[in-house]
Amino acid sequence: MDSSETLPPELERFWRTDDGLTARERAEAYGIDLSLLEANLALTPEERLRQNDRILNEALELQAALARSRARTHPPQQ
Structure with a gap:
């Protein structure tokens, strides 16, 4: 993204990295449900296929x- 583009405030807060939060904490604070991702990552590649x-x-x-x-x-x- 170049300097002429701006993000909406809620996305700007999400992508900031100086807030001391982990990526997981930031995703959860933004409202992202990680349970499906975690469940799929618990499967083997064969199970996912x-x-x-x-x-x-x-x-x-x-x-x-x-x-x-x-x-x-x-x-x-x-």
């Missing part, structure tokens, strides 16, 4: 279900 594959497959299933539903409720016009 399997979780990613499972979630991706669920998302693809949802997309397919939406497409089927739309096809039933809005059949192609002839």
Whole structure:
């Protein structure tokens, strides 16, 4: 970021490093929930990949279900 750019005050406070807080304390004070990050970091890389594959497959299933539903409720016009 160059000198012509300014951050909103809440972000300026978040990125300051002279406040004596750790990055974790600063993130929590800003309202960031670190629990999901911590839970994912507790997994092995293999577990994270399997979780990613499972979630991706669920998302693809949802997309397919939406497409089927739309096809039933809005059949192609002839």
